[in-house]
Structure formats: structure tokens, C-alpha cells
Amino acid sequence: MKLRSHHVVTFSLAAALALAACSKNEEAPPPSQPAASAPAAAPVDAATAGTITGTVKLDGVAPKPVRFKTDSDPYCSKVHASDPLMSEEVVVDKNNDLANVVVYIKTGLENRTFPTPSDTVQLDQTGCHYRPHVIALMVNQPLAIVNSDQTTHNIHPTPANNRDWNKSQAPGADKITDSFAREEIAIPVKCNVHSWMKSYIAVLKTPYFFVTKDDGTFEIKNLLPGDYTIAAWQEKYGSTEQKVTVGPKEAKKVDFVFKAS
Amino acid sequence: MTAGYNSTLHRYALFTAACTVFLLVAGALVTSNDAGLAVPDWPTSYGTFFPPMVGGIFYEHGHRMVATFVGLVTIGLAVLLWRVESRPWMRALGWAALSIVILQGLFGGLTVMLRLPPAASIIHAALAQTFFCITVSIAVFTSRWWFAEPAVADDSGSPRLLSLAYWLVCVTFLQLVFGAALRHNAFGIWPHLAGAAAVLALVIIVSRATRRRFAAAGSLRVLCKWLNAVVGAQILLGGAAWWSRLATRDALQPEPIAIWLTVAHTVLGAIVLASTVVFVLVSHRLLSASEPAMAAGTQPVSS
Missing domain, CATH: 1.20.120 (Four Helix Bundle (Hemerythrin (Met), subunit A))
Known part of the structure; x- marks a missing residue:
């Protein structure tokens, strides 16, 4: 075959340009460092510490939970034969209180650092879904992932600002322990074996966060008096925030409302 | 022979x-x-x-x-x-x-x-x-x-049919790269749409040139009809696949309609590219008088 040389050159250049443009930067940015002026971790004075409590609600009709098709794995199908597995994207109670919302102090603590907790946060794979559906932990805090199912899972966090990884976990396998080095709200976690399995991990620089309970309530304790931005993140509806001032020993109430879309 | x-x-x-x-x-x-x-x-x-x-x-x-x-x-x-x-x-x-x-x-x-x-x-x-x-x-x-098949015609028109056919292969290949880039979230939809338009335009140009200049080349004309059919089907399938992607964008797990339409679009894309390659080969065979391919062949397999 006689392919003319100018055809080859034109095509090669075009293909090379297209492929070069496709490359993804696999390197995550460097870990965020505390501000140069930030003092070392200092204990909070319990005598003056305040508290923020509140409720997160949904304004509007919550989407109807979707029944997942689990028949691609006989084990999952059997586990949910009489108790279908439903989506947890939006979980509300009868009063439209939203569960699984991460509420956290977004700004106001930049000049402080906090020790990393040594206690481990656990994410379980049970009944072919993640328990809990949303977790929050601090930067570098240990995360343990266990598999309570009699089927193999793979755990695949897909962060935007942290190192991603993909590990498998057979039934009865040892727990997987890892941590995340950078703040990120929130990292989606999926199982590529079971397409319906999804979870979120919020990684924060301060210990001032809470994942709302089934009744939509949260409580952020032991907070220094000061001016803050408090934010709430929900996997479907995104983020919302408010300014709040907490005085010494003050118990502040802050409520959030997400609009159903 | x-x-x-x-x-x-x-x-x-x-x-x-x-x-x-x-x-x-x-x-x-x-x-x-x-x-x-x-x-x-x-x-x-x-x-x-x-x-x-x-x-x-x-x-x-x-x-x-x-x-x-x-x-x-x-x-x-x-x-x-x-x-x-x-x-x-x-x-x-x-x-x-x-x-x-x-x-x-x-x-x-x-x-x-x-x-x-x-x-x-x-x-x-x-x-x-x-x-x-x-x-x-x-x-x-x-x-x-x-x-x-013997050689039947002299490809001396301008542009040469063979040149057009080569361009068709190259543009189709690039279009498949754009499709893959869309599928793997590297590019948006626009390069792929532009590629589809370019492939369609080239297929029309190649078909017209074949019909006008090589009416006697039955194999080429059949191939042109085939190319028009698969490119037309591919564009329709592409639209359907895109619609299914949008319609199931908020689905919490892959939906069969989106899966199968996209798979069909991907595989038909490969068939379109292969068809353009076959068109080049057939053009070479029929329009290159100096092609010596017939001179040598295979030996029968003893079985």
C-alpha cells in the first residue's frame, strides 16, 4: 500500500495533539500546610467553649428512593431477597429532616492547628452496601474498611485532592487501613464490582464537624468563642453555609434548609 | 483469475x-x-x-x-x-x-x-x-x-479518489479518538460532533466522486452504499446514545438502555472505520494500474 507521506504526517500530528490533550494530571497537589503564623495545637478552654446545635431539613418533596438491582451478584441478591436495597442519596424522616449531611466549621479556625485523633473511623461493607453511608474524619486520621459480606468488594475512593487508590477485599480478609492527607469534602467511594455501592468520606482539618443523624440533628461541641462560617454538605444538593458568632459558653442554634430540586 | x-x-x-x-x-x-x-x-x-x-x-x-x-x-x-x-x-x-x-x-x-x-x-x-x-x-x-478483480479505471481526476479515501480513513480514526475521549471524560461533546460532521461530509464527497467517475466499478459503488448506510446508522445511534446518557444522568447505577446504545455506537464506530479502510484497499485494487498484488499469492493449504 502506498500511503502518501503528507497524509501520514498530517494524521500523526492530529492524533498526537489529541492524545496529549487527554493526559490527566495524576499528581495531587501538595498537602495544605498550616499558616506560618499558626500556633501549635493548643487545648481549648472548656470553661469558655461554646456549642452549635441545629437541624438540617429538606424544603420540598424528597426523591423517591430507587430500588437497586442487585442480581449481578447472587450473594447480594439473596441478602436482599425480602428486603430490597434502596438508594440513600437523600434520606429524610417524616418531618423532612435530612440525614447524612456533613456539617462543619469552614472558616474561623485558620490560625489554629489541631492534633490528629488516633481513634479509627470504620467503614463497613455489609449487605452489599456501605455502612455508614457518609462518614467524616480528620486529615490523617486512620480509616479502617472492613468486609462483613460473603462476597468480594473493591474499595475505590475517587478524590479530587487526595491520592486515589483501588483495593479489593475478599470475604473474611483483614481490614484495610488508610488515611487522607488533605482536606476534601467529600470523597466519593465506589465499588466497581457492585455498581450501586457508593459512599462519601469527608476529610477535615479541624475536629469541628458532625454527620447529621436520622432526625437531621447535629451538634458541634467544645468550640472556641469566635466568628465562624458553618457549612453543610449534602451529596445531591451540594453545599450551603451561614455566618455565626459563638460567645463564651454560648449554645448557639443554627438550622440549614436544602431546597429539593 | x-x-x-x-x-x-x-x-x-x-x-x-x-x-x-x-x-x-x-x-x-x-x-x-x-x-x-x-x-x-x-x-x-x-x-x-x-x-x-x-x-x-x-x-x-x-x-x-x-x-x-x-x-x-x-x-x-x-x-x-x-x-x-x-x-x-x-x-x-x-x-x-x-x-x-x-x-x-x-x-x-x-x-x-x-x-x-x-x-x-x-x-x-x-x-x-x-x-x-x-x-x-x-x-x-x-x-x-x-x-x-481486475483493475478497471484510471484515478486521474482531481482530487484523486484514493486521496479522498485516505482522508476519510484519517478523519474517521480521529473521530473515534474524539469519541473515546468523550467516553473517558477527557473531552466534551463538541469535538465529537465536529468529527461526525467531517466524516459525513467526506462520505458524501467520496460517494459523489465514485458515482460520477467510476460508474463501472461495481465493488466501489456497493461499498459507497454500505458506507452511507453505516455512517447514517452511526449518527442516529450516536444521537440515541447521547439522549440515553442525558436521560439517565442522575441514575444511581448504569441503566441497560444507556449501556446497550453506547456499546452499539462504539462497536458500529469500529465497523465504520474498518469500512473506510476497506474502501481504500478496494480503491487501490481497482484504480491503481501499477498495483502488483495479483502477481503473487498464497499456496494451497494441505489438509
Whole structure:
């Protein structure tokens, strides 16, 4: 075959340009460092510490939970034969209180650092879904992932600002322990074996966060008096925030409302 | 005149091309089911060659098994060509096919080990199309038609039909790269839409040139009709696949309609590219008076 040389050159250049443009930067940015002026971790004075409590609600009709098709794995199908597995994207109670919302102090603590907790946060794979559906932990805090199912899972966090990884976990396998080095709200976690399995991990620089309970309530304790931005993140509806001032020993109430879309 | 035609070799080449279509389906199913990382290790799957075929593992390991089978079939094709083909370039083409299928396997492993970077995934997709075109080309080169059809016309018009045909192959290949980039979230929809328009325009130009200048070349005219049909079907399928993607954007797990429309669009894209390659080969055969391909052929296989 006689392919003319100018055809080859034109095509090669075009293909090379297209492929070069496709490359993804696999390197995550460097870990965020505390501000140069930030003092070392200092204990909070319990005598003056305040508290923020509140409720997160949904304004509007919550989407109807979707029944997942689990028949691609006989084990999952059997586990949910009489108790279908439903989506947890939006979980509300009868009063439209939203569960699984991460509420956290977004700004106001930049000049402080906090020790990393040594206690481990656990994410379980049970009944072919993640328990809990949303977790929050601090930067570098240990995360343990266990598999309570009699089927193999793979755990695949897909962060935007942290190192991603993909590990498998057979039934009865040892727990997987890892941590995340950078703040990120929130990292989606999926199982590529079971397409319906999804979870979120919020990684924060301060210990001032809470994942709302089934009744939509949260409580952020032991907070220094000061001016803050408090934010709430929900996997479907995104983020919302408010300014709040907490005085010494003050118990502040802050409520959030997400609009159903 | 069909001296040199070897039916066994031709049928085996057709079988290889058909197996490759099946492999393309299996590969497209992996992406559509978001199962590319359902098996985190490579070359083994969960440390074994026979993991439990559940969930995404079915698609990913199934793809690996089909790919292994196609690799073995390609080894057979290369050996067969080496043993029975008298045309040196055909023997070389057999080894080229084998090299590409091996490279393709390595890129498949790379996509898993690097956790699906778009560049590796796009190259994996483009190599798949290239390999398919080579298997189809081998089937054409070993066909009875290739040995029998005489040259009928002088391609002296401007632009030459052969030049247009080459452009059609290049633009279609680029369009498939844009499609793969869209599928792996490297590009948006616009380059792919522009590519579709360019391919369609070129097919129309090639068809008009063929109809006006080479009315007597039956094979070319049939091929033109085929090209128009598959490109038209591909554009409709592309629209349907895009609609299904938008309609199921908020779905919490892959929806069968989006999966199958996208898989069909991906595989038909490969068939479109292979059709443009066949058009180039047939044009060469019919319009290049100096093409010496008929002079040498294969030796019959003793069975």
C-alpha cells in the first residue's frame, strides 16, 4: 500500500495533539500546610467553649428512593431477597429532616492547628452496601474498611485532592487501613464490582464537624468563642453555609434548609 | 483469475475479525458498566485466573478472557500466514497484528494499574480499532475477490479518489479518538460532533466522486452504499446514545438502555472505520494500474 507521506504526517500530528490533550494530571497537589503564623495545637478552654446545635431539613418533596438491582451478584441478591436495597442519596424522616449531611466549621479556625485523633473511623461493607453511608474524619486520621459480606468488594475512593487508590477485599480478609492527607469534602467511594455501592468520606482539618443523624440533628461541641462560617454538605444538593458568632459558653442554634430540586 | 486464493486462510481471517468484534463488544461493556477497575490487579484477577464472575468482575474478567482468546486466535493467524502466504508483506502484516494485540493487552493492563488515566484508556480504545482494521484488511487481502478483480479505471481526476479515501480513513480514526475521549471524560461533546460532521461530509464527497467517475466499478459503488448506510446508522445511534446518557444522568447505577446504545455506537464506530479502510484497499485494487498484488499469492493449504 502506498500511503502518501503528507497524509501520514498530517494524521500523526492530529492524533498526537489529541492524545496529549487527554493526559490527566495524576499528581495531587501538595498537602495544605498550616499558616506560618499558626500556633501549635493548643487545648481549648472548656470553661469558655461554646456549642452549635441545629437541624438540617429538606424544603420540598424528597426523591423517591430507587430500588437497586442487585442480581449481578447472587450473594447480594439473596441478602436482599425480602428486603430490597434502596438508594440513600437523600434520606429524610417524616418531618423532612435530612440525614447524612456533613456539617462543619469552614472558616474561623485558620490560625489554629489541631492534633490528629488516633481513634479509627470504620467503614463497613455489609449487605452489599456501605455502612455508614457518609462518614467524616480528620486529615490523617486512620480509616479502617472492613468486609462483613460473603462476597468480594473493591474499595475505590475517587478524590479530587487526595491520592486515589483501588483495593479489593475478599470475604473474611483483614481490614484495610488508610488515611487522607488533605482536606476534601467529600470523597466519593465506589465499588466497581457492585455498581450501586457508593459512599462519601469527608476529610477535615479541624475536629469541628458532625454527620447529621436520622432526625437531621447535629451538634458541634467544645468550640472556641469566635466568628465562624458553618457549612453543610449534602451529596445531591451540594453545599450551603451561614455566618455565626459563638460567645463564651454560648449554645448557639443554627438550622440549614436544602431546597429539593 | 483466483490463483493463490486459499479458502482456509481467508475463512480463518474472517473468523479472527469476527472474534475481534466480539472483543470490542466486551470492551465497550466494561466501560459502560463502570467496571474497568472491578479487578484491581493485572495480569491475574484477584490473584487467580478464575475469580468469581459476579458484578463488575464479570465484565472486566470476561473482557480479559475474550482478549486472551483473540490473542491466541491472532497467534494462529500469524503462524498460518507465515506458513502459507507467499506475499512477504502479508506475512509481515500477520506479525504486525500479533504485535498490536500484545501491545493492546499491555495497555489494558496499564489502564488498570494506573487506574484509568484518560490518555491510556483512549490509546487502548484507538489500538482496539487499529487491530480490528488490520484483521479486516487481512480478510480482504486473502479474499477471492482480491485475487480475481481486475483493475478497471484510471484515478486521474482531481482530487484523486484514493486521496479522498485516505482522508476519510484519517478523519474517521480521529473521530473515534474524539469519541473515546468523550467516553473517558477527557473531552466534551463538541469535538465529537465536529468529527461526525467531517466524516459525513467526506462520505458524501467520496460517494459523489465514485458515482460520477467510476460508474463501472461495481465493488466501489456497493461499498459507497454500505458506507452511507453505516455512517447514517452511526449518527442516529450516536444521537440515541447521547439522549440515553442525558436521560439517565442522575441514575444511581448504569441503566441497560444507556449501556446497550453506547456499546452499539462504539462497536458500529469500529465497523465504520474498518469500512473506510476497506474502501481504500478496494480503491487501490481497482484504480491503481501499477498495483502488483495479483502477481503473487498464497499456496494451497494441505489438509
